[in-house]
Protein backbone atom coordinates (compact mmCIF):
# COMPACT_ATOMS: atom_id res chain seq x y z
CA UNK A 1 0.00 0.00 0.00
CA UNK A 2 1.26 3.45 -0.92
CA UNK A 3 1.48 6.21 1.63
CA UNK A 4 1.49 9.95 0.96
CA UNK A 5 4.78 11.58 1.84
CA UNK A 6 4.72 15.31 2.48
CA UNK A 7 7.85 17.38 2.95
CA UNK A 8 7.54 20.43 5.17
CA UNK A 9 10.35 22.91 5.67
CA UNK A 10 9.90 24.82 8.87
CA UNK A 11 12.60 27.22 9.91
CA UNK A 12 15.86 25.37 9.58
CA UNK A 13 14.51 21.85 9.51
CA UNK A 14 13.02 19.69 6.78
CA UNK A 15 10.46 17.13 7.94
CA UNK A 16 9.07 14.26 5.91
CA UNK A 17 5.66 13.11 7.07
CA UNK A 18 4.40 9.68 5.92
CA UNK A 19 0.67 9.49 6.27
CA UNK A 20 -1.88 6.70 5.77
CA UNK A 21 -4.97 7.03 3.53
CA UNK A 22 -7.07 8.31 6.40
CA UNK A 23 -4.47 10.97 7.20
CA UNK A 24 -3.01 9.13 10.21
CA UNK A 25 0.67 10.01 10.62
CA UNK A 26 2.64 6.77 10.23
CA UNK A 27 6.11 8.22 10.58
CA UNK A 28 7.89 11.52 10.85
CA UNK A 29 11.52 11.96 9.92
CA UNK A 30 13.58 15.06 10.36
CA UNK A 31 16.40 15.70 7.90
CA UNK A 32 18.81 18.53 8.58
CA UNK A 33 18.99 20.97 5.70
CA UNK A 34 22.28 22.00 4.08
CA UNK A 35 22.08 25.22 6.11
CA UNK A 36 21.82 23.22 9.37
CA UNK A 37 24.80 21.13 8.40
CA UNK A 38 26.81 24.23 7.56
CA UNK A 39 25.82 25.78 10.91
CA UNK A 40 27.12 22.67 12.72
CA UNK A 41 30.48 23.15 11.02
CA UNK A 42 30.44 26.86 11.92
CA UNK A 43 29.77 25.90 15.55
CA UNK A 44 32.60 23.35 15.54
CA UNK A 45 35.02 25.92 14.12
CA UNK A 46 34.31 28.41 16.93
CA UNK A 47 34.12 25.72 19.63
CA UNK A 48 37.64 24.67 18.67
CA UNK A 49 39.04 28.21 18.63
CA UNK A 50 36.91 30.89 20.27
CA UNK A 51 37.29 34.24 18.59
CA UNK A 52 40.37 36.14 19.82
CA UNK A 53 41.70 33.22 21.88
CA UNK A 54 44.99 33.36 19.94
CA UNK A 55 45.79 36.53 21.87
CA UNK A 56 45.50 34.84 25.27
CA UNK A 57 48.89 33.41 26.26
CA UNK A 58 48.08 32.88 29.96
CA UNK A 59 46.14 29.73 30.96
CA UNK A 60 42.62 29.78 29.53
CA UNK A 61 39.97 31.22 31.82
CA UNK A 62 42.32 33.19 34.08
CA UNK A 63 42.07 36.93 34.67
CA UNK A 64 45.40 37.39 32.92
CA UNK A 65 44.14 35.49 29.87
CA UNK A 66 41.09 37.74 29.52
CA UNK A 67 43.20 40.87 30.10
CA UNK A 68 45.59 39.90 27.31
CA UNK A 69 42.70 39.28 24.91
CA UNK A 70 41.05 42.57 25.85
CA UNK A 71 44.22 44.59 25.42
CA UNK A 72 44.92 43.15 21.97
CA UNK A 73 41.32 43.52 20.83
CA UNK A 74 41.20 47.26 21.41
CA UNK A 75 44.72 47.73 20.01
CA UNK A 76 43.59 46.09 16.77
CA UNK A 77 40.09 47.57 16.68
CA UNK A 78 40.30 50.81 18.68
CA UNK A 79 37.16 52.13 16.98
CA UNK A 80 34.86 49.60 18.69
CA UNK A 81 33.94 51.76 21.73
CA UNK A 82 32.96 54.65 19.45
CA UNK A 83 30.40 52.44 17.70
CA UNK A 84 29.34 50.24 20.63
CA UNK A 85 28.82 53.21 23.00
CA UNK A 86 29.28 51.09 26.10
CA UNK A 87 28.79 53.97 28.54
CA UNK A 88 25.43 55.00 27.02
CA UNK A 89 24.08 51.56 27.90
CA UNK A 90 24.13 52.18 31.67
CA UNK A 91 20.84 51.05 33.17
CA UNK A 92 19.57 49.68 29.83
CA UNK A 93 18.65 46.16 28.85
CA UNK A 94 21.28 45.05 26.32
CA UNK A 95 21.45 41.90 24.23
CA UNK A 96 24.71 40.90 22.59
CA UNK A 97 24.36 38.32 19.84
CA UNK A 98 27.51 36.20 19.47
CA UNK A 99 29.45 37.14 22.60
CA UNK A 100 32.57 35.15 21.66
CA UNK A 101 34.93 35.54 24.63
CA UNK A 102 32.83 38.39 26.01
CA UNK A 103 35.27 41.29 25.73
CA UNK A 104 32.61 43.76 24.56
CA UNK A 105 30.00 42.05 26.70
CA UNK A 106 31.88 42.86 29.92
CA UNK A 107 32.25 46.51 28.83
CA UNK A 108 28.45 46.79 28.78
CA UNK A 109 28.24 45.02 32.16
CA UNK A 110 30.96 47.23 33.69
CA UNK A 111 29.11 50.31 32.43
CA UNK A 112 26.05 49.18 34.40
CA UNK A 113 23.85 47.71 31.66
CA UNK A 114 21.53 44.75 32.32
CA UNK A 115 23.23 42.35 29.97
CA UNK A 116 22.07 39.24 28.17
CA UNK A 117 24.17 37.41 25.63
CA UNK A 118 24.06 34.37 23.44
CA UNK A 119 26.60 32.43 21.44
CA UNK A 120 26.38 29.30 19.34
CA UNK A 121 29.19 27.68 21.33
CA UNK A 122 29.30 26.10 24.76
CA UNK A 123 33.01 26.96 24.96
CA UNK A 124 32.47 30.72 24.53
CA UNK A 125 29.50 30.80 26.88
CA UNK A 126 31.36 28.94 29.65
CA UNK A 127 34.34 31.30 29.35
CA UNK A 128 32.13 34.40 29.46
CA UNK A 129 30.41 33.07 32.59
CA UNK A 130 33.85 32.57 34.17
CA UNK A 131 34.84 36.06 33.13
CA UNK A 132 31.73 37.61 34.73
CA UNK A 133 32.38 35.68 37.92
CA UNK A 134 36.03 36.79 38.05
CA UNK A 135 34.87 40.41 37.87
CA UNK A 136 31.86 40.02 40.15
CA UNK A 137 29.52 41.09 37.33
CA UNK A 138 25.96 39.94 36.65
CA UNK A 139 24.73 38.74 33.26
CA UNK A 140 22.57 36.16 31.54
CA UNK A 141 24.73 34.25 29.02
CA UNK A 142 23.38 31.25 27.18
CA UNK A 143 24.04 29.00 24.25
CA UNK A 144 21.62 30.13 21.54
CA UNK A 145 21.18 30.63 17.84
CA UNK A 146 21.00 34.10 16.31
CA UNK A 147 18.54 32.74 13.76
CA UNK A 148 16.04 31.87 16.44
CA UNK A 149 16.54 34.04 19.53
CA UNK A 150 15.12 32.69 22.80
CA UNK A 151 13.60 36.04 23.78
CA UNK A 152 10.21 37.75 23.57
CA UNK A 153 9.50 40.48 21.04
CA UNK A 154 10.63 43.99 22.06
CA UNK A 155 12.70 42.77 25.05
CA UNK A 156 15.85 44.91 24.76
CA UNK A 157 16.65 48.62 24.66
CA UNK A 158 19.87 47.88 22.81
CA UNK A 159 20.90 45.03 20.53
CA UNK A 160 24.56 44.67 19.68
CA UNK A 161 26.46 42.20 17.52
CA UNK A 162 30.05 42.50 16.30
CA UNK A 163 31.36 40.26 13.57
CA UNK A 164 28.86 37.44 13.99
CA UNK A 165 25.84 37.38 11.70
CA UNK A 166 27.86 36.91 8.48
CA UNK A 167 28.91 33.51 9.89
CA UNK A 168 25.41 32.11 10.23
CA UNK A 169 23.94 30.64 7.04
CA UNK A 170 20.72 32.68 7.20
CA UNK A 171 22.01 36.15 7.99
CA UNK A 172 18.76 37.79 6.84
CA UNK A 173 16.77 35.69 9.31
CA UNK A 174 19.19 36.56 12.12
CA UNK A 175 18.86 40.27 11.33
CA UNK A 176 15.06 39.95 11.41
CA UNK A 177 15.39 38.29 14.83
CA UNK A 178 17.62 41.10 16.13
CA UNK A 179 14.99 43.62 15.02
CA UNK A 180 12.17 41.56 16.53
CA UNK A 181 13.65 41.56 20.04
CA UNK A 182 14.58 45.26 19.93
CA UNK A 183 12.17 47.51 21.81
CA UNK A 184 10.59 50.48 20.01
CA UNK A 185 13.00 53.40 20.35
CA UNK A 186 15.87 50.96 21.02
CA UNK A 187 19.33 51.17 19.44
CA UNK A 188 20.87 48.60 17.18
CA UNK A 189 24.58 48.31 16.36
CA UNK A 190 25.74 45.47 14.14
CA UNK A 191 29.06 44.90 12.39
CA UNK A 192 29.10 42.73 9.29
CA UNK A 193 31.84 42.09 6.76
CA UNK A 194 31.89 44.05 3.51
CA UNK A 195 31.97 42.16 0.23
CA UNK A 196 33.99 44.95 -1.40
CA UNK A 197 37.03 45.58 0.76
CA UNK A 198 40.81 45.47 0.58
CA UNK A 199 40.78 42.31 2.65
CA UNK A 200 38.35 40.60 0.28
CA UNK A 201 40.47 41.61 -2.70
CA UNK A 202 43.57 40.21 -0.99
CA UNK A 203 41.83 36.86 -0.42
CA UNK A 204 40.60 36.87 -4.02
CA UNK A 205 44.09 37.59 -5.42
CA UNK A 206 45.49 34.69 -3.42
CA UNK A 207 42.76 32.08 -3.86
CA UNK A 208 41.27 33.24 -7.17
CA UNK A 209 43.76 35.03 -9.42
CA UNK A 210 47.04 33.44 -8.28
CA UNK A 211 45.41 30.03 -7.89
CA UNK A 212 44.46 30.12 -11.58
CA UNK A 213 40.75 30.90 -11.01
CA UNK A 214 40.34 34.57 -11.98
CA UNK A 215 36.61 33.98 -12.57
CA UNK A 216 36.04 33.05 -8.95
CA UNK A 217 33.61 35.40 -7.19
CA UNK A 218 34.39 37.45 -4.10
CA UNK A 219 31.56 35.64 -2.27
CA UNK A 220 33.06 32.28 -3.10
CA UNK A 221 36.54 33.12 -1.76
CA UNK A 222 35.05 34.62 1.40
CA UNK A 223 32.95 31.53 2.01
CA UNK A 224 35.86 29.17 1.52
CA UNK A 225 38.83 31.03 2.99
CA UNK A 226 37.81 33.49 5.69
CA UNK A 227 37.31 32.09 9.19
CA UNK A 228 34.49 29.54 9.50
CA UNK A 229 33.08 27.99 6.32
CA UNK A 230 30.35 29.98 4.58
CA UNK A 231 31.41 33.46 5.74
CA UNK A 232 29.50 36.12 3.84
CA UNK A 233 30.24 39.73 2.93
CA UNK A 234 27.59 42.31 2.02
CA UNK A 235 27.23 45.32 -0.20
CA UNK A 236 25.80 48.54 1.17
CA UNK A 237 22.66 48.06 -0.96
CA UNK A 238 22.08 44.60 0.57
CA UNK A 239 22.59 45.99 4.06
CA UNK A 240 20.20 48.89 3.43
CA UNK A 241 17.56 46.37 2.39
CA UNK A 242 18.15 44.08 5.37
CA UNK A 243 17.98 46.90 7.91
CA UNK A 244 15.26 48.94 6.20
CA UNK A 245 12.65 50.18 8.61
CA UNK A 246 15.16 51.47 11.16
CA UNK A 247 15.16 55.21 11.84
CA UNK A 248 18.43 57.15 11.49
CA UNK A 249 20.01 54.21 9.66
CA UNK A 250 23.74 54.64 9.02
CA UNK A 251 26.07 52.17 7.34
CA UNK A 252 29.74 53.04 7.66
CA UNK A 253 32.65 51.15 6.24
CA UNK A 254 35.70 51.06 8.46
CA UNK A 255 39.29 50.31 7.42
CA UNK A 256 40.82 47.65 9.65
CA UNK A 257 44.38 46.47 10.28
CA UNK A 258 43.42 43.44 8.22
CA UNK A 259 42.89 45.74 5.19
CA UNK A 260 46.17 47.55 5.92
CA UNK A 261 48.11 44.27 5.77
CA UNK A 262 47.23 44.27 2.09
CA UNK A 263 47.60 47.90 1.13
CA UNK A 264 49.31 49.73 3.98
CA UNK A 265 48.22 53.31 4.70
CA UNK A 266 46.32 53.62 1.40
CA UNK A 267 43.76 51.18 2.83
CA UNK A 268 43.29 53.52 5.78
CA UNK A 269 42.64 56.49 3.51
CA UNK A 270 40.14 54.63 1.34
CA UNK A 271 38.50 52.82 4.26
CA UNK A 272 35.21 54.67 3.79
CA UNK A 273 34.75 52.85 0.48
CA UNK A 274 36.76 49.68 0.90
CA UNK A 275 36.97 48.92 4.61
CA UNK A 276 36.39 45.32 5.69
CA UNK A 277 33.91 46.19 8.43
CA UNK A 278 30.47 47.63 7.71
CA UNK A 279 28.96 49.07 10.87
CA UNK A 280 25.20 49.42 10.82
CA UNK A 281 23.47 51.61 13.38
CA UNK A 282 19.85 52.65 13.73
CA UNK A 283 16.85 53.03 15.99
CA UNK A 284 13.63 51.05 15.95
CA UNK A 285 10.68 53.34 15.27
CA UNK A 286 8.39 53.97 18.23
Ligand SMILES: C[S@@+](CC[C@H](N)C(=O)[O-])C[C@H]1O[C@@H](n2cnc3c(N)ncnc32)[C@H](O)[C@@H]1O
Nearest residue numbers: 046051098099100119120145146162164167168
Ligand atom coordinates in the same frame (compact mmCIF):
# COMPACT_ATOMS: atom_id res chain seq x y z
C1 LIG B 1 34.26 36.30 14.84
S1 LIG B 1 33.53 35.70 16.34
C2 LIG B 1 32.97 37.24 17.06
C3 LIG B 1 32.75 37.13 18.55
C4 LIG B 1 32.61 38.46 19.28
N1 LIG B 1 31.44 39.18 18.88
C5 LIG B 1 33.83 39.29 19.03
O1 LIG B 1 33.74 40.31 18.35
O2 LIG B 1 34.90 38.87 19.50
C6 LIG B 1 32.03 34.94 15.74
C7 LIG B 1 31.15 34.39 16.85
O3 LIG B 1 29.85 34.20 16.30
C8 LIG B 1 29.29 33.06 16.89
N2 LIG B 1 28.19 32.60 16.02
C9 LIG B 1 28.26 32.17 14.75
N3 LIG B 1 27.03 31.84 14.30
C10 LIG B 1 26.17 32.07 15.32
C11 LIG B 1 24.77 31.91 15.49
N4 LIG B 1 24.00 31.42 14.52
N5 LIG B 1 24.22 32.24 16.68
C12 LIG B 1 24.99 32.71 17.70
N6 LIG B 1 26.32 32.88 17.59
C13 LIG B 1 26.91 32.57 16.42
C14 LIG B 1 30.47 32.11 16.99
O4 LIG B 1 30.25 31.07 17.89
C15 LIG B 1 31.59 33.06 17.41
O5 LIG B 1 31.69 33.14 18.81
